[in-house]
Amino acid sequence: MTAGxxxxxxxxxxxxxxxxxxxxxxxxxxxxxPIKAHRDNIRRYKRILETDLTDLERQFVVRRLAEEQYxxxxxxxxxxxxxxxxxxxxxxxxxxxxxxxxxxxxxx
Numbered sequence: 001m002t003a004g005x006x007x008x009x010x011x012x013x014x015x016x017x018x019x020x021x022x023x024x025x026x027x028x029x030x031x032x033x034p035i036k037a038h039r040d041n042i043r044r045y046k047r048i049l050e051t052d053l054t055d056l057e058r059q060f061v062v063r064r065l066a067e068e069q070y071x072x073x074x075x076x077x078x079x080x081x082x083x084x085x086x087x088x089x090x091x092x093x094x095x096x097x098x099x100x101x102x103x104x105x106x107x108x
Contacts, residue, residue: 038072 045065053061 035072035075038068038075041068042072 042065045061045068048061049058049065
């Protein structure tokens with residue numbers, strides 16, 4: 001056996017493990033992307049609330065903030081969030097609760 005062949009054999013042996021780890025990393029990144037997006041939205045809404053807003057604007061931002069917090073809680077709990085949809089602006093003034101979200105019928 002030459003020095004060159006030994007290196008090629010060892011690379012061939014670890015290549016499947018390296019590809020598997022890379023695939024797992026990509027999958028983890030794909031799962032984390034929605035959570036990151038919702039966290040970014042939460043930060044943005046909190047910054048907006050620190051500005052001067054009309055009562056109507058503040059109610060809208062507070063409602064959106066509560067919705068984002070609800071969604072991120074569900075994502076972190078591992079709930080299949082695809083079953084839920086947002087009811088358009090029908091929540092109580094400035095307060096989004098779980099009642100703002102309704103289970104939609106699954107279409108088969």
